[in-house]
Amino acid sequence: GELDFDNDRFRVNHQCRTASLPEPLERAYGKIGTTWSGLDVVKDYELSPPSPTKRLPSTLILRGEHDFTTEACTAGWKTLFNHKFVREKTLEGCSHHGLLEIGSMYGEVLDSFFAEYD
DSSP, X not given: OOOOHHHHHHIIIXXXXXXXXXXXXXXXXXXXXXXXXXXXXXXXXXXXXXOTXXXXXXXXXXXXXXXXXXXXXXXXXXXXXXXXXXXXXXXXXXXXXXXXXXXHHHHHHHHHHHHHHO
8 A cells, every 4th residue: 555654754763663564563553443442542641659558560661762652751650659669761773662673672671670670
């Protein structure tokens, strides 16, 4: 099919910085409107603190440098956890799907996190 320039440009810049859409994402995005309801249902979503009696696990907030989930989006997330074991990492050169863009870097970040908090 013919590419929609604006949607393709957004995908390449902010969703997945690969020449073509990886097959797992193509399958997943093919469910939009069926299994998923689209971004409108999450655009105003705000995290809320957990119950003070429940301790959340150690947490890694991970986003890409060019991600549509911006630093402004994640700015308040650390304060929602009821412990200090929250680490934040931005994957340089990546967008939202860093695992599919630079898998080795993504794996190294996870290995480091699990080694620190395991």
